[in-house]
Amino acid sequence: MARPNRKEEIFKTALALMRVHGYRNTSMRDIAGALNMEAPSLYNHISSKEDLLWQTCTRIAGAFEKGIAEVNDIYFNPQEKLGMAIRSHIEVLTHDLDASYVFVHEWRHLQGELRDALIVRRDRYEAAFREILAQGESEGVFVDSDNKFALLTILSSLNWVVEWYRPDGDMSPSQIANQLTEFILNGLNKHHNYVR
């Protein structure tokens, strides 16, 4: 039998199942079955079901954090910064879609400290993102808006990408990032004259 890192295979299979059926609806027996093995055998490679979720979440969270840190290191122009932050976010999401989907949708099934730790990291990430918006406003290149509101609106559009992105679809991650950036920076209105 091929043996190229069984642990990785287990993660891959588990995440693919969880993406479709959800964390709670995917049993250890389902995961094992998809790998032609018995459930208890999984425990030779992983320590618990929750650990599958936890390791996935920290991995994705780490990728997000790395991305935003790089953006803040390299770029100075707020518009460029925001564009690159969006690009980085989309790249993380689309690079491993199963893991990202599970991260976005199932992190709340973590319990206690694990869950709390993740919330802290999410808040930190959002703060870094919001910093870019604040910079843009103070430099007068973004409209003054409720920071928190704008951030949530932006992140929601980004995260929703896991719902519909398909690697074999007609938009590449790069094109998605471009379109989203354009949409967020310019909006829908052709003549930019909409008044409340």
Next chain:
Amino acid sequence: MARPNRKEEIFKTALALMRVHGYRNTSMRDIAGALNMEAPSLYNHISSKEDLLWQTCTRIAGAFEKGIAEVNDIYFNPQEKLGMAIRSHIEVLTHDLDASYVFVHEWRHLQGELRDALIVRRDRYEAAFREILAQGESEGVFVDSDNKFALLTILSSLNWVVEWYRPDGDMSPSQIANQLTEFILNGLNKHHNYVR
């Protein structure tokens, strides 16, 4: 004992629990416990756990459909139409937050025909929304964009509201609708000169 529609109380309690812990993580015993009763007693009032979810989903879906139908009846200007469709959507979401949250997040736990029926209705709703975008483009008031892409981006921002809206927070549903409409129609950019 007070008897103001026990069935409604059960729905209310169940949805509040499901919003926090998820559909699968909320057992009939949890629901009963929160009402100081035993799980089997619930079945004097409701027919099944899935029915709790199903009735909730159809109720919310119906409210969405009613909203978009009215908008299409009353308004002609695409910008106004979009604004009112957004307003209607936000009103539905915020009017019963527990139910909306459960609808947005847990509908996939429905099985078979129930699930299929809901997907059909969602697609119809999205089509009606997209129709507004198409009208705006053909009349030259919206930028030409990938219809489907714009729609998903817009709806994701709207639906994310269930994540952070609090009835006792500093934004009213009406203010949220205004801000979202402005954001979607005008974007972030002050000078509207962002180039890809």
Next chain:
DNA sequence: TTGAAACTAACTAACAGTAGTTAGTTTTTT
């Protein structure tokens, strides 16, 4: 107006199934 019938809403006991996981053992690979 009284008494029977029906309804409401709760209960306990229990079932059949599934969950994640552990222990101990056997097979396979190196």
Next chain:
DNA sequence: AAAAAACTAACTACTGTTAGTTAGTTTCAA
């Protein structure tokens, strides 16, 4: 021969749900 990775058996906890019953209340005919 040692180590890795699979197996079977089993456990405990919990799942949604059904069955059968009971107490209290409402409806309604005599």
